[in-house]
Amino acid sequence: MIHPTAVIDPSASIGTGVSIGAYSIIGAEVEIGDGTEIGPHVVITGPTRIGRDNRIFQFASIGAEPQDIKFAGERTELIIGDRNLFRENVTVNRGTGFGGGITRIGNDNWFLAYVHIAHDCQVGNHTIFSSYSGLAGHVRVDDWAIFSSYAGAHQFSRIGTHAFIGMSCLAHADVAPYMILSKDTEQHGRIRSINLTGLKRHGFSSERIALLKRAYRILFRSGLSLEEARAQLDALDAESQDIRELLDFIAGSERSLVR
Incomplete structure (x- = not known):
């Protein structure tokens, strides 16, 4: 279940039935729950805790240091729940000491190719992030929210439950639950209707x-x-x-x- 070319730090904790692909690197203070599948060329850096039955595809980078100039090497964490899907080239960063110290992802979320989840974000359950979408730091995303391709959220903004962020749309402030945000100007979006289909x-x-x-x-x-x-x-x-x-x-x- 673990390819001989994979590099696993002795301090890492690997659960039952975990598979790790060729040339993947599992760093110090990484915990991987039972049944999780890790593809080839994946890098997971700790401190990071990953739950059960997640799938992480090739070239994903999970748990790297936050991309914040104020980060000074303090101990921070990434905590991921169960049954999440991380497709190719997804990046998820740990938290910062001044931002709570933890980036947290719940259960049953889908992160499609090239999605970025920045430091100190809090993502709930059953969300979908389409390809090339992303969150700046300190964003909260509630359950069942959906980001279309190339959509994003400004730092410190909140996305309510069942909200839908349209393609190429920037959530520059808080988006209310149950609503659709669609593109209005070149950079920002406006609320168009309730998320009827969802x-x-x-x-x-x-x-x-x-x-x-x-x-x-x-x-x-x-x-x-x-x-x-x-x-x-x-x-x-x-x-x-x-x-x-x-x-x-x-x-x-x-x-x-x-x-």
Whole structure:
């Protein structure tokens, strides 16, 4: 299961049923969970913890030092959950001491070719990053979010659950849950609609979708100030978990909200 040309540091911990391809390098303080498949020419640098049943394809670089000029060699980590897919040439960096110290990736995510996840990012579960998309440092991406090809997120921004970032679009601030961000100017994007296809695909009822359409019109098409829109959302349906998700996201926004 481990190719004879692979180089594995004695301090690395390799689980049961792990396969490691030709010329791959597993560095010090790397933990790899059971059933994980690592292709040829992969470099994994520690401290990095990788869970079970992940697949890492050729030429990926996982756990390298953060690409931040302020990093001074302090001990930081990368923590990856279970059943993630990392395709060719994906790069994922460890955290920084001033940014919390940990880059964290959850479970069941897909990172397609040439995706970059920078230092101190927090990625949830069931996300998809299409080829050539990427995150700057300190970005939070919630569950079920999707990045199209060549899309990106500015540092310290947040991407809400079930949000969809369109092709070649930059999320320059926080993107609300359930919404589609599509290209507006050469660099930035704007909220166009709710992520109708994604919500239907994940079993949202017609009633939930209708309520989110109303919330979209209040928040992005009414011309109300953010505070006025929040008040109307609060009155829309206090029992709706989806509306509560929107309100909590807005309340926690430190950067600003793309509107």
